[in-house]
Amino acid sequence: MSWKKVCKATDVAPNTLKKFWIDGGIPIVIANYGSGFAAIPPMCPHMEEPLEISGVISNCVLTCTKHLWAWNLATLEQHGTETEKDIKSYQCKEENGDILALVEEEIVYEFDDEDDMDDDSFFAKS
Amino acid sequence: MKVTIQSKTGIAEFEADGSSNLLYEGLKRGLGLPYECATGTCGTCRARVMDGNVSLAWDDAPGLAYVKRAKNEVLLCQAHVHGDCVVRVPAKVEPLPEAALPADFTGRIDAVRRLTHDVIHFEVQLDRAMSFAAGQFAALSCEDVTGARAYSMVNHANSTDRLAFVVKRKLGGKFSDWLFETDVNGRTLKLLGPLGRATFRPEEGKNFVCIAGGSGVAGMMAIAQHATRNGYLDTHTGHIFFGVRTMEDCFYTAEFADQVKKAKGNLEVTIALSNEEPPQPTHPDHPEINLASGFVHEVAARQMAGRYDNMVGFVAGPPPMVDGALRMLIMEARLPAEFIRYDKFG
The missing domain is CATH 3.10.20.30 (Beta-grasp domain)
Known part of the structure; x- marks a missing residue:
């Protein structure tokens, strides 16, 4: 695991998101929420919308405009009434004008094999 | 089973x-x-x-x-x-709350009228009354076309056996082809309704802003009807922005003008023309309606700046318009998700 440079802090304007690729292929979205930066996987945990396109940031809160799932980027807590899953993120810091992310391997959401739908014990409770 | x-x-x-x-x-x-x-x-x-x-x-x-x-x-x-x-x-x-359960209805189409070259209005006489909230829709199906289609009710009453719908012709859309190319007066429809959570809830006591494109205006008309009927707009404000391409694409202008008159100054209706400049600042036949130039969410952003107090927002229309309107309601109006209502069909 190591800190990787993703971009310059000035590459991502306040209240915007931008997608980058590091290590020759891991996609990562940097979100500038005004008082800091967050490094997140590029898709919404709900229905895989590309957050660099569907996401908007206002008041520290990232909202996916597709179905209004939202998270506070400073605390990574779920925000609002629609959100049902946590957002995942890479550790992230700003150093000498660069944005660095701590990346071991690509973070992905478990849309496929490890889907909620496969968790028999979860669905067995009544 | x-x-x-x-x-x-x-x-x-x-x-x-x-x-x-x-x-x-x-x-x-x-x-x-x-x-x-x-x-x-x-x-x-x-x-x-x-x-x-x-x-x-x-x-x-x-x-x-x-x-x-x-x-x-x-x-x-x-x-x-x-x-x-x-x-x-x-x-x-x-x-689900007992009062809101959808049910099967049968209805007969009447009062079909073309509103513009590609928009049609029709009404349905149901076999019994339906209770629904302004902003809800029904799933309609007819014998000639496979599958049901979702359309929002244009009218609103607490309980009524008459529903009104508006449909914009969609290229290759089998149901809209059926409506536009057949004499559908008197034809039978099956309906399931009411459906949808993007509803107007007077008990919330909110001012409202509606941003709609094309036939997305259906639910907004229902909201206007509900809000003007029971004195809601005596103490709250409503703002409706209705996007079409040109003056020739406008419809329901007389109906909206009527709602504006009933609201005694607390309902504003603006038609935004995306493809031409309006001939004058208000509608030539219905001066109660404002005209503006631009995409409807941009017009709404311009006119609503600084006026988002205690607001709920409703959005309906083609996907790019819905996206633009949602961004505006999140970024500029700063409305939380629970006060942004739209049918998430996309």
């Missing part, structure tokens, strides 16, 4: 009679299954068949792009059961 639903809120069961798809059968019996479009497009009612024989009514439903067929996943709104079954739904499934 016993249907067992495994959900994030536990296990629920109901007895299906096979008369329609699993979504409708469950909703009619008071089970709050997840859905948005209810007609095969959005993928929200994704579920997995764990046991039993289930077939899909519409094998090409666009929403099937969201399901894993190899894992026996289906869309509840397209799934028909042929015996007992167990289905897993990756959502919370709560009981």
